[in-house]
Amino acid sequence: MKCKTCGRNSESEYCFQHKPRKPLSLGKGLSNKMSVISNKKVNNVQNNIQLSEMKQFFMNYWRAHKPHVCENCSKYLGKEPLSYMFDHVLEKSKYQELAFEEENIMYLCLECHDLKTRGHLSPLMEERINYLKTKYNLQ
DSSP: OBOTTTOOBOSSSSOTTTSOOOOOOOOHHHHHHHHHHHHHHHHHHHHHHHHHHHHHHHHHHHHHSOOOBOTTTOOBOOSSOOGGGEEESSOTTTOGGGTTOGGGEEEOOHHHHHHHHTTOOOHHHHHHHHHHHHHTTOO
16 A cells, blocks of 8 residues: 555555654543653752752852852952852751851852861851851751
8 A cells, every 4th residue: 555645655544654643642640640740840940940049149149248268268269159169058958948048158168168068067167057046046
């Protein structure tokens, strides 16, 4: 048999390329999967918006707070801001309500940021953490 559209050999009146397509029916299982995919897309968009807001927040902080030195060891951070230089004193994953609080941001050099991330807190860092926890009544 030949395809009605292009004349190629086919098993039916249309070849695979020209065979009319049926819309997918969203059965019970598929609609649930689609809603999960939609929710993931929404979450990704929200995460991208939050990242964009965080970047803008950091840039505003960089412009407003000088000098650009590590608050722990006083090392000069340079002329261009990098993401590791901005440390959330109280982790944003645990204290989301303080993610955009300027008081919760501390300039740190790479070495000091790494030490803090690994749990090696200087007396200055411990003091700042305790101050914020007391101020915002957190534990």
